[in-house]
Amino acid sequence: MSLKHILMPVDLAFNKLAEKEVTMALKLLADDGVIDMLFVDDTASHRRMALTAVSDRLTEKNNATELALKTMFHATIPERHRGRCIVRTGTVFDEVVSLAKKINADAIVMASAKPKFRSYLLGSNAAKIVRHAPCSVFVVR
DSSP: OOOOEEEEHHHHHOOOHHHHHHHHHHEEEEEEEEEEEEEOGGGGGGGGGOOSOOOOHHHHHHHHHHHHHHHHHHHHHHHGGGEEEEEEEOHHHHOOOOOHHHOEEEEEEEEEOOOOOHHHHOOOOHHHHHHHHHEEEEOOO
């Protein structure tokens, strides 16, 4: 398969999963293809987890998030296949599907943890993305 543009949502807490995602994406990617790496900060959607501090702390948090994403991006994706690093705030599945439409991604390559019983009832982010994505979705475990 030779895809030109892959969107790869990542969780910064799981570097090993990102490495698996990149391995899969590179197998699917054309020689001149690019990978955009996306991190969605969903803490605001979980009110108990949202920061209620002053804006300086929020700015620090955002800067640290962007730096961590860029570090992961440069460490895992070969230079010739680097697209963009993107940080969004919101609900993971909404942001991934929305961005995939906006950038006209050929595919989404993402990791998924083994499901817990709760996700059978509510649905995981990966399951929601698979159902609503405008393109093919490859889920790596």
